[in-house]
Amino acid sequence: xxxxxxxxxxxxxxxxxxxxxxxxxxxxxxxxxxxxxxxxxxxxxxxxxxxxxxxxxxxxxxxxxxxxxxxxxxxxxxxxxxxxxxxxxxxxxxxxxxxxxxxxxxxxxxxxxxxxxxxxxxxxxxxxxxxxxxxxxxxxxxxxxxxxxxxxxxxx
Numbered sequence: 001x002x003x004x005x006x007x008x009x010x011x012x013x014x015x016x017x018x019x020x021x022x023x024x025x026x027x028x029x030x031x032x033x034x035x036x037x038x039x040x041x042x043x044x045x046x047x048x049x050x051x052x053x054x055x056x057x058x059x060x061x062x063x064x065x066x067x068x069x070x071x072x073x074x075x076x077x078x079x080x081x082x083x084x085x086x087x088x089x090x091x092x093x094x095x096x097x098x099x100x101x102x103x104x105x106x107x108x109x110x111x112x113x114x115x116x117x118x119x120x121x122x123x124x125x126x127x128x129x130x131x132x133x134x135x136x137x138x139x140x141x142x143x144x145x146x147x148x149x150x151x152x153x154x155x156x
Contacts, residue, residue: 004039008046009054034058110154117151 013031018024020041029035034054037045045051124144131137 005036006039006042007034007036007054007058008042008051009034009057010051014045014051032057034061114151114154117147117154120147121151 009032010029011031014029016027016029016035016037018026021027021037027035032054034057036058042051042053046053121144124140124147128137128140128144131140
């Protein structure tokens, strides 16, 4: 069974014998620093007024350290979440930018195709106006109709 321990602190500092605490050398303890010692030895120091019971102080220190670790873990988790959100926002922005570039390229191609179709219509109208006989006029009219249908399809 493990030995029961208590926390004590020395009012003016003290020395813990190596034999009592299971170390190779004596340990010098600064004033008001809680240290765990075997319960019977610690109670002896308390009874003889060499030390005082520092259990509450040690528990407060332990609680403070646990709270600090928890706060640090919470801050780290918040930082990870913020970093993940920032990365996600950057990815979404990049995807939107790529989609915008694709849309702009498609609009530019459509505008170019419409301009080309309009040129074909203008050329067909010029041929129709320059046609001398009925066969040439019919061919020019068919070409004009086809070009107008292509333009209408592009604008749709």
